[in-house]
Each structure stands twice: as C-alpha cells, then as structure tokens.
Amino acid sequence: MPFNSTIPPLAVKRMTEYLAHARELCRNGEEWVSSSGLAETLGLTSSTVRQDLSHVEFSGTSKRGYSTAGLVQVLTSALGADRQWRSIVMGVGNLGRALAQHREFERQGFDICGVFDDDCRKVGTHVGELMVQPTTELKTFVSENQIKIGILAVPATAAQEAANELVEAGITGLLNLSITHIATPRDIAVVDARIVASLLELSYAIKALEE
Amino acid sequence: MPFNSTIPPLAVKRMTEYLAHARELCRNGEEWVSSSGLAETLGLTSSTVRQDLSHVEFSGTSKRGYSTAGLVQVLTSALGADRQWRSIVMGVGNLGRALAQHREFERQGFDICGVFDDDCRKVGTHVGELMVQPTTELKTFVSENQIKIGILAVPATAAQEAANELVEAGITGLLNLSITHIATPRDIAVVDARIVASLLELSYAIKALEE
DNA sequence: TAGATTGTTAATCGATTAACAATC
DNA sequence: TAGATTGTTAATCGATTAACAATC
Numbered sequence: 001m002p003f004n005s006t007i008p009p010l011a012v013k014r015m016t017e018y019l020a021h022a023r024e025l026c027r028n029g030e031e032w033v034s035s036s037g038l039a040e041t042l043g044l045t046s047s048t049v050r051q052d053l054s055h056v057e058f059s060g061t062s063k064r065g066y067s068t069a070g071l072v073q074v075l076t077s078a079l080g081a082d083r084q085w086r087s088i089v090m091g092v093g094n095l096g097r098a099l100a101q102h103r104e105f106e107r108q109g110f111d112i113c114g115v116f117d118d119d120c121r122k123v124g125t126h127v128g129e130l131m132v133q134p135t136t137e138l139k140t141f142v143s144e145n146q147i148k149i150g151i152l153a154v155p156a157t158a159a160q161e162a163a164n165e166l167v168e169a170g171i172t173g174l175l176n177l178s179i180t181h182i183a184t185p186r187d188i189a190v191v192d193a194r195i196v197a198s199l200l201e202l203s204y205a206i207k208a209l210e211e
Numbered sequence: 212m213p214f215n216s217t218i219p220p221l222a223v224k225r226m227t228e229y230l231a232h233a234r235e236l237c238r239n240g241e242e243w244v245s246s247s248g249l250a251e252t253l254g255l256t257s258s259t260v261r262q263d264l265s266h267v268e269f270s271g272t273s274k275r276g277y278s279t280a281g282l283v284q285v286l287t288s289a290l291g292a293d294r295q296w297r298s299i300v301m302g303v304g305n306l307g308r309a310l311a312q313h314r315e316f317e318r319q320g321f322d323i324c325g326v327f328d329d330d331c332r333k334v335g336t337h338v339g340e341l342m343v344q345p346t347t348e349l350k351t352f353v354s355e356n357q358i359k360i361g362i363l364a365v366p367a368t369a370a371q372e373a374a375n376e377l378v379e380a381g382i383t384g385l386l387n388l389s390i391t392h393i394a395t396p397r398d399i400a401v402v403d404a405r406i407v408a409s410l411l412e413l414s415y416a417i418k419a420l421e422e
Numbered sequence: 423t424a425g426a427t428t429g430t431t432a433a434t435c436g437a438t439t440a441a442c443a444a445t446c
Numbered sequence: 447t448a449g450a451t452t453g454t455t456a457a458t459c460g461a462t463t464a465a466c467a468a469t470c
Contacts, residue, residue: 006419007415008436008437010436010437010438011437012412012415013408013412015411016405016407016408016411016412017392017408019411020367020390020391020392020408021392024367024391034450034451034452035451035452036451041392041394042392043392044438045438045439045440046439046451046452047438047439047440047441048437048438048439050451050452050453050454051437051438051439051453051454053452053453054453054454059452059453060451060452060453061445061446061451061452062444062445062446062450062451062452063445063446063449063450063451063452064446064450064451064452065450065451065452066452078415079411079412079414079415080411080414080415080417080418081411081414085410085414085417093309094308094309094310094312094313095309095310095313097305097309098305098306098308098309098310099305099306099309099406101305102305102306104367104390104407105407105410108407108410108411109414110410110414148417149410149413149417156231156235156315172417172420172421173413173414173416173417174413175409175410175413179231179315180231180235181228181231181232181252181253181254183252187420189413189416189417189419189420191409191410191412191413191416192409193404193405193406193409194227194404194405194409195310195404195406196227196315196316196319197224197227197228197231198386198402198403198404198405199296199316199319199321199360199386199402200226200227200230200290200291200292200319201223201224201227201290201402202360202384202385202386202400202402203290203291203292203296203320203321203384204218204223204289204290204291205384205400205402206291206296206359206360206383206384206400207291208217208400209383209398209399209400210383219460219461221460221461221462222461245426245427245428246427246428247427255462256462256463256464257427257428257463258462258463258464258465259461259462259463261427261428261429261430262429262430262461262462262463264428264429265429265430270428270429271427271428271429272427272428272469272470273426273427273428273468273469273470274425274426274427274428274469274470275426275427275428275470276426276427276428277428425470426469426470427468427469427470428467428468428469428470429466429467429468429469430465430466430467430468431464431465431466431467432463432464432465432466433462433463433464433465434461434462434463434464435460435461435462435463436459436460436461436462437458437459437460437461438457438458438459438460439456439457439458439459440455440456440457440458441454441455441456441457442453442454442455442456443452443453443454443455444451444452444453444454445450445451445452445453446449446450446451446452
C-alpha cells in the first residue's frame, strides 16, 4: 500500500474510468460494486481493478465489494478533482468556444474563468458569459485569478508559442488540444487530449477488424 | 519484421505522434529525421522509435535517418488514413457543432458528411453546410452514404443509446467524446477521446508536481 | 576512411494476471 | 456456516531500453 507515492500512469488513466462509472452507479442508486463488476463493464480483469485500487487509501468489504459513494469520494480526491481548478481557454475557434461552454468541465471541478485570443475581431466578443481578452492581458489575469490550467485550443501552427505564453504567465498545467507536441519546462504538466490522434487510432482499429 | 500483423496499441499511439511530427518537419522543408531526433522532440528513447518503426515496411538510411516524406506516407497508410473515412456526428451541442466544423478532421482524412440530433428545435438548422437530421434518418443515411465512423457528442446519459443506434445503423467505428464507457459488439471499434479524463489526469499530474 | 545511424537481439523493467489466504 | 469477495504475493506477460554488428 504505497500511499502518497505516485500512482502508475496507466492506473491513473483507469481511475478516471472507475470514477466515471462509480458516479453513474451512485446516480442510479447502486450502493455497491465489486471488482469483477467494474472489470466487466470496463473490459478489464478484476485483478487489475483491485491492484489499481490498492494505490488508494480505501478498503472494500468482503462479500459486497466497494461502496460506490466511497469510490467516488476517494477517487475524486486521489485525482485531485476534489477542488476547483481555475482554468482558461487559449484560442476562440470552434473548439475553444465549445470547450469554454462545455458544462461537464465545471461539473468535474474545472472552472473556466477566462478566454483569450489574439484575433482583434474576436477580442471583446462574448463566449457565454466570458469576454474574449487579448493575450497581452494573460499574465495579469493568471496571477490575479490564480489560474492553474491553460486549455490550448489554437491552431497547430500557433500551439507552441501560445504554450510559451501560458507558461510565462504562470500556469502550471496545460491541456493540449492540438496535434502538435508541446515542449515545456519540467515543472509544467502537459496532457494531450488527442482528439485527432484518437480518430487515427480508430482508423487503424477499423482496418484491423476488416482483416 | 512482422508486417501485416497487428501493431502493439502503444506503438499505434506513438505512430500518430511520429506522423504529426513528420508532417510538420516536411512542411518546414526538413528532408530527414533521425530516430534520436524524433525521440528527443517526443520525449522517448531512440530505441523505442526504431522498434516502433520496425512494425512498418519502411527503411531508414544509415547516417541520415528517415525520410520525412517517406514517414508521412508510410505512417498515414499504416494507420489507415490514406483514404477518406466518411463520418457523422451524433449530438449537436457545443462540442458536436465544433467538431463538425473542425477543419483538421477533413485534412486528416475524416470527412464529416452528416450531423444528427433528436432535439426537434435543432433538426433542420444548419451546422456549416450540413443540415441537422433526426435520428430516424440515421439508418438510411449511413447505408446510402457508406458512413463508417460515428462521432458521439451527446450528453453522457444519452451516450449508450446513441451508440446502439449508430451500431444498428451499420457504422463500424465509434469515437466516444462522452465520459461514459460504451459497450458495443466485438466487431465494432470504439476509441474514447477522453477530454474530461485528460483534465483529470492533468489534475493528478499537477498535484504530483506540487509535492 | 571514419563516423553516424539503422535494425535487431537480448536484457531489463514494469504492468497484468493468477492464485489463494483472510475476511465478513 | 458456506460462499463471495477482498487484498496481496508471486508468476507471467509485454513493453522499453541497452548494446552492437551492419551499413552507407
């Protein structure tokens, strides 16, 4: 039970799925779920589920499994989603605008506080309740509002530069929605959302099925 | 050199990155890239890069590395992106609308031919050049237009049912943008886009950095 | 030629699974 | 109690890395 120590990356990925599923079960009034129940719906083995949950300070109950409410609570906290992460969106194209208004983010603890774009035709217009700001405001806004996360929704060609500006402005984590690989200092976390990459994986998977 | 045989999933994921980077190098007029060059920009070892590329019928050149144009060509084909995949979007919320208009998809070989929603206030309105259709039209549209891919952009609560309708209508691959896990018959490929899950991973990563 | 880089094998490392005693 | 399920160890499996001969 190596608590506090880092959880293996693949286990972290699966924990996001356990969390989503436990939430759903909770909503449906299910009080308990077994490792084999989780495994079956998510296409894993029960061993993997139990192994993963051993990274978290939470015990199941013999004969019944894991409390769904307990799982939601402990996984939310293990993933760091038991707080609001103040975030901003860089790039107000179709995708940036959609993400800024995506209710699911707020529900999961990611609070979009600002939207930025350098296109002067966009600055001053509104995205939901937020007004588009120019990137000259970035640094002030990030420090005054304690923004931690930047969501990168600019075109691929502008992605690295926008990332540099975000880092310079003081954010500590980046969600990259472009296909470009982003380089950052080692104390900045970057996660790629891989939307286009996922379509390519899908393309490969369909091809493989056809053979 | 096990050609034709399946490429390990993790190698497929990296290949999408090699492809994106090779495209960028090509665009910038770079003719050659070495395994260590690719490794450095993508945060891998050169061994991994060479091992991955051994799954593909393509040779590097001693002293120079890999031809960027050659890489683009062979990776595009290995991933199955050397053709147009006719696709539709299910769910015309913020996200669905944005994805339907996202130019990057078309550029990569994914051609969005239709958008569907069951909200009667949305049916008949336009998303770019496409008119929103009700799901009663799904089956006919999919078979008449040889649609292969369904992009699932409905709310989590409606995701499984929408997936069922897509499968029933005859699609063979699904890109799931909701957090919900989707169950499908074994001959249907599903890839999760994991946007919200990526934010949770980011949250964990930032937490880990802070410690 | 000398040096850089590939392709491939073998070694290492990490992740998954199987198995089973402990528990309720 | 008997049976189901956890938590954990050990075994297996797969993925990554190191090393190096072959090549240009």
